[in-house]
Amino acid sequence: MKHLLSTRDLSTEEIVSILAMTDHMAEINSRAVPKVPALRGRTVASVFFEDSTRTRLSFETAATRLSSEVMTFTASSSSVNKGESLRDTIETLSAMGVDAFVVRHKSSGAPQQIRQWTDAAVINAGDGWHQHPTQALLDAYTITRNFNELNSMNGRTVAIVGDIKHSRVARSDIDVFTRLGAKVVLVAPAAFLPSSLDGWGVSTADSLDDVIGVVDVVYMLRIQRERMDAAQMPSLREYSSLFALTPERAARMQIHALLLHPGPINRGVEMIVDPSLVPGSRILQQVTNGISVRMAVLFSLLGGDATTTLQNGAEA
Amino acid sequence: MITSGMSIVIRGATVVNPDAMFVADVRIVKGVIEAVGDALTGDIVLDAAGCYVSSGFVDLHTHLREPGKEEAETIESGSRAAVLGGFTAVVAMPNTDPAQDNVATVQFVRERGRVVGLCEVIPSGCITIGRLGTQLVPFEQLAEQGVTLFTDDGTGVQDALVMQRALMVAKRLNLTISQHCEVASMTVGAVMHDGACCSTMGVPGWPSAAEEEMVRRDIQLVRMTGAREHFMHLSTKGSVELIRAAKAEGLPVTAEVTPHHISLTDELLTGFDPIFKVNPPLRTMADITALHEGLVDGTIDAIATDHAPHAGHTKEQTLDTAPPGMLGLETALGVVNTAIALAPQKIAALMSWNPAVIANISDHQGRPIAVGEPAHIAIWDTTTVWSVSRDELASRSTNTPYHGMELRGRVRHTIYNGQLVVQEGKALA
Numbered sequence: 001m002k003h004l005l006s007t008r009d010l011s012t013e014e015i016v017s018i019l020a021m022t023d024h025m026a027e028i029n030s031r032a033v034p035k036v037p038a039l040r041g042r043t044v045a046s047v048f049f050e051d052s053t054r055t056r057l058s059f060e061t062a063a064t065r066l067s068s069e070v071m072t073f074t075a076s077s078s079s080v081n082k083g084e085s086l087r088d089t090i091e092t093l094s095a096m097g098v099d100a101f102v103v104r105h106k107s108s109g110a111p112q113q114i115r116q117w118t119d120a121a122v123i124n125a126g127d128g129w130h131q132h133p134t135q136a137l138l139d140a141y142t143i144t145r146n147f148n149e150l151n152s153m154n155g156r157t158v159a160i161v162g163d164i165k166h167s168r169v170a171r172s173d174i175d176v177f178t179r180l181g182a183k184v185v186l187v188a189p190a191a192f193l194p195s196s197l198d199g200w201g202v203s204t205a206d207s208l209d210d211v212i213g214v215v216d217v218v219y220m221l222r223i224q225r226e227r228m229d230a231a232q233m234p235s236l237r238e239y240s241s242l243f244a245l246t247p248e249r250a251a252r253m254q255i256h257a258l259l260l261h262p263g264p265i266n267r268g269v270e271m272i273v274d275p276s277l278v279p280g281s282r283i284l285q286q287v288t289n290g291i292s293v294r295m296a297v298l299f300s301l302l303g304g305d306a307t308t309t310l311q312n313g314a315e316a
Numbered sequence: 317m318i319t320s321g322m323s324i325v326i327r328g329a330t331v332v333n334p335d336a337m338f339v340a341d342v343r344i345v346k347g348v349i350e351a352v353g354d355a356l357t358g359d360i361v362l363d364a365a366g367c368y369v370s371s372g373f374v375d376l377h378t379h380l381r382e383p384g385k386e387e388a389e390t391i392e393s394g395s396r397a398a399v400l401g402g403f404t405a406v407v408a409m410p411n412t413d414p415a416q417d418n419v420a421t422v423q424f425v426r427e428r429g430r431v432v433g434l435c436e437v438i439p440s441g442c443i444t445i446g447r448l449g450t451q452l453v454p455f456e457q458l459a460e461q462g463v464t465l466f467t468d469d470g471t472g473v474q475d476a477l478v479m480q481r482a483l484m485v486a487k488r489l490n491l492t493i494s495q496h497c498e499v500a501s502m503t504v505g506a507v508m509h510d511g512a513c514c515s516t517m518g519v520p521g522w523p524s525a526a527e528e529e530m531v532r533r534d535i536q537l538v539r540m541t542g543a544r545e546h547f548m549h550l551s552t553k554g555s556v557e558l559i560r561a562a563k564a565e566g567l568p569v570t571a572e573v574t575p576h577h578i579s580l581t582d583e584l585l586t587g588f589d590p591i592f593k594v595n596p597p598l599r600t601m602a603d604i605t606a607l608h609e610g611l612v613d614g615t616i617d618a619i620a621t622d623h624a625p626h627a628g629h630t631k632e633q634t635l636d637t638a639p640p641g642m643l644g645l646e647t648a649l650g651v652v653n654t655a656i657a658l659a660p661q662k663i664a665a666l667m668s669w670n671p672a673v674i675a676n677i678s679d680h681q682g683r684p685i686a687v688g689e690p691a692h693i694a695i696w697d698t699t700t701v702w703s704v705s706r707d708e709l710a711s712r713s714t715n716t717p718y719h720g721m722e723l724r725g726r727v728r729h730t731i732y733n734g735q736l737v738v739q740e741g742k743a744l745a
Contacts, residue, residue, distance in 0.1 A: 085633065087632045105634065108518045108634075108635065109635045113589075113632075128636070130517055130518035130519070171518055195515055196510075196514075199512065200515075
């Protein structure tokens with residue numbers, strides 16, 4: 001594995017192996033001094049052409065805990081505003097000596113293109129509506145560890161609720177969850193589904209009430225208010241009445257069922273219930289796991305002889 | 317040094333005419349076909365054994381980019397690309413800067429084409445001022461300048477009433493209105509065909525219905541006005557069916573298809589390479605099959621390239637921000653011949669005879685190979701296998717989707733106005 005551009009680039013075995021390495025990273029993160037020298041001397045550049053403070057901090061924390069140097073580039077304070085092309089930006093940063101680019105971009109496919117212009121590893125930290133592979137890995141990690149099934153989601157049903165069409169999280173999660181054996185049901189109005197679900201291996205439901213009582217995981221997507229225009233949905237109220245997680249709906253969740261959300265939460269839009277009052281909520285656990293998963297990904301791409309350095313680190 | 321007074325003999329080719337095909341030598345003197353027969357002699361003898369000789373190709377849909385985007389193409393570089401592809405006439409699309417909505421710009425394009433002198437450059441006119449879809453251009457003034465084909469290509473005329481008025485004027489002046497069919501409200505931000513690939517890739521889709529809805533509307537407007545309308549770059553199965561039905565009804569409609577829409581599918585975009593971004597977008601195998609059927613049964617009248625050069629750096633952007641369009645002139649024959657098996661007369665009909673009629677230039681282009689006819693001639697074969705290299709094209713831009721691909725069939729020599737402009741696949745000027 002040289003890059004992580006899409007979950008589709010990962011074999012199911014590679015997914016399972018990253019989840020297993022995440023267990024090691026979680027153990028490191030539980031120590032009093034959560035830091036190992038595994039990537040000492042390496043440079044990770046977080047290159048965010050679109051703002052995302054939480055994802056950027058998660059990656060940078062992961063890199064720091066592996067003792068990598070971190071270089072931060074954000075479009076708002078950079079030459080992008082002076083009209084520099086994507087290619088020139090990447091080639092310039094590459095020339096400074098970068099081992100891995102962590103890229104967030106508003107355009108689907110930007111990481112695929114960036115790969116052509118650098119020898120460094122490229123990690124997709126979210127591109128347009130396309131992919132957010134580390135989010136899917138941390139979600140799969142959270143679900144499998146909560147259900148104590150390390151290598152699969154066999155027999156589990158996940159409802160992904162919200163704007164599937166415009167969601168990189170949904171595209172990544174669906175791929176990883178289905179390949180780990182889960183059944184996925186998409187709960188969304190027609191305008192929030194892509195035109196084709198060929199090959200996705202999912203079913204659909206057009207009301208949250210139809211599925212809330214029978215699924216093992218309720219995965220709520222963030223609804224972006226700017227998508228609530230006339231062409232997409234008649235009104236926010238209509239959306240919330242059918243698809244928001246209300247206290248009443250949350251009360252109908254199975255006793256073992258988990259509630260996940262990629263954040264940031266839009267309270268009063270897709271989440272009318274206070275998530276801290278939902279016993280199955282693992283939303284903050286997702287954030288914690290995100291650091292461990294990103295450490296595992298960085299280490300897989302940059303770690304060289306993996307086990308030796310990790311163990312050295314563990315002794316340090 | 318080749319001078320205009322010299323005679324040129326095309327030796328050993330098969331003449332492709334609408335009424336017959338036969339092996340003969342063809343002699344050209346002073347811009348005119350002077351003799352067709354056996355064992356002709358002349359100052360310049362072109363070996364053409366195994367080739368077909370037909371009237372030069374006519375492209376109904378060429379973006380020459382001059383004036384305005386000379387970093388991508390000029391009338392000179394585009395003319396050279398045209399003749400290398402066997403085209404002796406190209407209809408220059410009006411989405412220049414300034415747009416071809418006024419007499420001065422139209423005169424500039426025609427005059428610049430004449431000075432370059434490699435092929436006939438026929439400026440099209442906009443339908444509306446600035447291609448904004450609201451106010452009609454001065455059709456009569458532009459028609460006096462010899463403009464016979466009007467289009468807002470790059471966008472469709474959204475307002476049905478404006479389009480109806482344009483057709484009414486065109487009917488009175490015996491002009492052709494040529495429509496880029498795209499309902500703009502359905503394609504906001506669209507990057508590629510709205511289907512399975514697009515859904516997985518997470519980019520805004522360009523649904524087939526956005527084309528078909530405008531085809532459907534315009535057929536109704538043709539029915540109402542009785543004017544001729546030409547439908548540009550059909551890309552969907554549904555559009556082919558609509559045009560087929562309109563023709564069966566006897567309506568005066570014609571249609572073109574591009575080489576890329578009959579050879580490439582949306583699956584090529586899964587790597588997010590903007591080289592495959594084009595408008596209308598590459599579609600599916602089912603659409604390609606329908607377009608092939610439309611070519612074979614005569615629903616589609618012409619192959620047109622939609623040659624759309626873009627400077628290299630503009631394609632080094634993300635898929636959503638890169639401009640749509642691909643080169644087409646130099647690869648057209650090879651792509652068509654590789655994509656679908658067509659008889660030589662069908663190829664000549666689709667690439668020369670029919671488009672000459674649609675462009676209203678059939679008095680001097682798309683003529684039979686016969687004594688006394690003007691010498692606008694392409695000499696080509698359907699057997700030479702060659703590999704496309706973007707670095708070897710005459711166009712100023714390199715945005716061909718066929719780089720590295722093998723094509724079968726190539727233009728060997730091109731003669732424009734009696735001048736040898738391409739010999740053995742090389743441009744002479």
